[in-house]
Amino acid sequence: MRAFQMQCRAEIIRVTRNRYFVFWSLLMPILLYYIFTNVVNTHASDQTAWQAHYLMSMTAFSVMGSSIMTLGIRMVQERTQGWSAFIRITPLSDRIYFAAQMAGQSFIHLLSITIIFIAGALINGVSLTALEWLLSGLWILIGSFPFLALGTLIGLMKKVETAAGVSNVLYMVLAVAGGMWIPLEVMPKTMQTIGKWLPSYNFGNGAWEIVHDGTPNWNNILILIAYSALFMLLSKYIRRKQEAV
Amino acid sequence: MNDVVCLRNVTKSFHQRLVVDDVSFSLKAGEVVAILGPNGAGKTTTISMILGLIKPTDGAVLLFNRQPHEKQVRERIGTMLQEVSVIPGLKVREILELIRSYYAQPLSTDELINLTGLTDQDLITRAEKLSGGQKRRLSFALALAGNPELIIFDEPTVGMDISSRNRFWETVRMLAAQGKSIIFSTHYLQEADDAAGRILLFNEGKIVADGTPEEIKARISKQTVSFIIDPDVSLEKLYLHDEIKDIYRKNNRVYVQSDHTDRILEFIFQEKIGARDILVERGKLDDAFQQLTSSNKEAI
Structure with a gap:
């Protein structure tokens, strides 16, 4: 149990010391939030609703980013630098190691969500009911699972450079095409059709529904589950292939 | 166990x-x-x-x-x-x-x-x-x-x-x-x-x-017996002994390499080949080890 706690602590310390994390997962979303709700006139009919909507977009954007990038790149780093091999000869079990990584990662997400929510409340005075804050936060925390699975998939890559490149591109494409930067409704028809099938849109939409007095749609949940299963199966398949060599 | x-x-x-x-x-x-x-x-x-x-x-x-x-x-x-x-x-x-x-x-x-x-x-x-x-x-x-x-x-x-x-x-x-x-x-x-x-x-x-x-x-350092011999004398008789790993001439001396230098001395006297100024030497360890290393590199 002590090993688990220490491992969680170590994972959390490492992430918060990571400059990329602080920039991409905290500063960048808050900065974008400020710009798109205060500097650029988005001609939104309902400013208050837009401010709450975009706060969810940016929080989801942040958590999606740290799921894909932080986790994946770190996995590649640990493997290429021999750390994984060293851990394997210690008594720490794979299960505890993995559980601690996930727990540490979830804590980080909780931290990001809290910080960005507070930033939203401070910058624009976004005011939601306590239940809405709680549910939207929970949705973003739990809904990030497919992106964590995608992160572990990226974690199977051989080189840190490839993993960083690929995860960056995926992150940006998913964010833009999933309507996290600009709402899907103002995009061309084909983009909308594609976007609705992306995990990022379904992830964001759950939170958008919650702050617009609704609940996440069933198809949001189903699509996210389907993506999780797909990524996990893929990573299992690839790992087996890598081990066979 | x-x-x-x-x-x-x-x-x-x-x-x-x-x-x-x-x-x-x-x-x-x-x-x-x-x-x-x-x-x-x-x-x-x-x-x-x-x-x-x-x-x-x-x-x-x-x-x-x-x-x-x-x-x-x-x-x-x-x-x-x-x-x-x-x-x-x-x-x-x-x-x-x-x-x-x-x-x-x-x-x-x-x-x-x-x-x-x-x-x-x-x-x-x-x-x-x-x-x-x-x-x-x-x-x-x-x-x-x-x-x-x-x-x-x-x-x-x-x-x-x-x-x-x-x-x-x-x-x-x-x-x-x-x-x-x-x-x-x-x-x-x-x-x-x-x-x-x-x-x-x-x-x-x-x-x-x-x-x-x-x-x-x-094991790995080579031992040699070396001696001076009349160039006309054939060394063929020595070649017949299994104990000998290698024979070569260098600077007028004949070098015989073997793990059992005592046996080599016996042969030299038995065969009466007229060897003189006999020396028994042990090669440098590092050289021997180096040789082992380099032979491996050639194989790759």
């Missing part, structure tokens, strides 16, 4: 290339064993199999009569891998605390610092900012963190300067004196000779010799 390590007919091949070829040996508690051999002799592969990092293609590896990957085994071993393994984003002290928490009975942080020579400055440095030597010291401390009974080092002194090297071997000797079993790989004969009580000489995936450093040195 109180072997700390036991390998039975262990073979490993990668893509049909045989890297470790039918290796068997065992290690008693308290032994310090060097796996000595040139690059590509199968040292690292053998160590990886002992650690359970890779599976043998054939044969069995047992540590404390158990499979290498079992938790009870992991509690009792410590290792320093060739690839210096550090975890980025954490300070040295944090890493030590983390790894110590994995073990039931770890050494205290102070003991680890004393044993490995980590400085106060090292302790507050983040792993990714450490120099090569500092990283080595950290890996050494991590190897000892669980107070292991069996310590395994793969090429431990690569990248160490002379003073850290001396300090490292001093600590290893101290650990050996405490009764710990130690296996390390090296391609320096000198290191194996200084630190180990037993050497396993590896070449091309096989154990070519297993014995005390003295025995190994006797």
Whole structure:
């Protein structure tokens, strides 16, 4: 149990010391939030609703980013630098190691969500009911699972450079095409059709529904589950292939 | 069956290339064993199999009569891998605390610092900012963190300067004196000779010799009998003896190479070939070892 706690602590310390994390997962979303709700006139009919909507977009954007990038790149780093091999000869079990990584990662997400929510409340005075804050936060925390699975998939890559490149591109494409930067409704028809099938849109939409007095749609949940299963199966398949060599 | 390590007919091949070829040996508690051999002799592969990092293609590896990957085994071993393994984003002290928490009975942080020579400055440095030597010291401390009974080092002194090297071997000797079993790989004969009580000489995936450093040195250093002889005298008679490994002429002298120089002297006198100014010499150890290394390189 002590090993688990220490491992969680170590994972959390490492992430918060990571400059990329602080920039991409905290500063960048808050900065974008400020710009798109205060500097650029988005001609939104309902400013208050837009401010709450975009706060969810940016929080989801942040958590999606740290799921894909932080986790994946770190996995590649640990493997290429021999750390994984060293851990394997210690008594720490794979299960505890993995559980601690996930727990540490979830804590980080909780931290990001809290910080960005507070930033939203401070910058624009976004005011939601306590239940809405709680549910939207929970949705973003739990809904990030497919992106964590995608992160572990990226974690199977051989080189840190490839993993960083690929995860960056995926992150940006998913964010833009999933309507996290600009709402899907103002995009061309084909983009909308594609976007609705992306995990990022379904992830964001759950939170958008919650702050617009609704609940996440069933198809949001189903699509996210389907993506999780797909990524996990893929990573299992690839790992087996890598081990066979 | 109180072997700390036991390998039975262990073979490993990668893509049909045989890297470790039918290796068997065992290690008693308290032994310090060097796996000595040139690059590509199968040292690292053998160590990886002992650690359970890779599976043998054939044969069995047992540590404390158990499979290498079992938790009870992991509690009792410590290792320093060739690839210096550090975890980025954490300070040295944090890493030590983390790894110590994995073990039931770890050494205290102070003991680890004393044993490995980590400085106060090292302790507050983040792993990714450490120099090569500092990283080595950290890996050494991590190897000892669980107070292991069996310590395994793969090429431990690569990248160490002379003073850290001396300090490292001093600590290893101290650990050996405490009764710990130690296996390390090296391609320096000198290191194996200084630190180990037993050497396993590896070449091309096989154990070519297993014995005390003295025995190994006797094995690999060539002994020659040389003498001056009338150039007209034929040496054919000598060629008939199996004991002779090689005969060559250099600077008017004839050199006869053999493991049993006494027998060669007997032949010389029996055959009455008229040899004079006879010398018995033992070749330089390093040269012999170097030869072993270079012949292997040619094979690759």
